[in-house]
């Protein structure tokens with residue numbers, strides 16, 4: 001996504017934004033080999049080759065955050081209805097991060113945010129089979145037969161979902177809390193799976209990505225992930241070359 005050049009330069013550690021504007025006026029900044037002297041011109045920090053004094057600027061430091069998303073926030077980066085965005089919750093993060101997979105407005109829990117597109121894709125893409133764990137409360141009790149259907153896969157949009165791991169966490173007279181582990185990310189998948197067996201979701205929370213658990217992170221808070229945390233997502237090893245971040 002295109003951003004103002006002075007912002008990109010400042011984030012890459014070249015200078016403050018104000019000084020970067022000076023550098024742009026002085027003709028010291030080029031985008032894809034063409035000098036840009038117009039302050040306010042935009043470039044894409046990922047796609048474009050940006051140089052300062054003919055040297056490529058440093059690529060942005062990679063950052064990985066785990067947020068406990070509250071209900072009532074959208075995971076999109078802009079919302080036509082003007083609802084609160086998860087990125088509004090980030091206060092001291094200069095990098096522009098994006099959510100890894102979506103969580104519905106009315107779903108809470110674990111949401112990864114990063115500026116590392118490669119890692120993000122590998123977590124979302126079903127071929128890497130990164131499990132996502134959800135806790136749903138639904139009305140009534142789940143009969144054995146219904147649990148079997150979830151485990152075998154449910155037809156959604158003409159495709160059967162991959163078998164889910166299902167565990168009953170708590171049963172009350174009129175309500176069940178069920179844990180579902182899936183590795184696909186179809187839109188509103190858990191809600192639609194449970195609705196399809198006659199148990200529409202009352203509340204939904206994502207509690208883990210792979211072996212990385214949300215734990216006791218308070219709602220609305222986030223923490224920076226370490227290398228150990230990232231390995232937990234992929235069951236012990238990172239499946240691609242990866243710039244090291246602190247353990």
Ligand code: URA
Nearest residue numbers: 104107188189190191
């Ligand atoms: N499944 C859903 O139905 N909603 C979510 O937010 C995530 C998974």
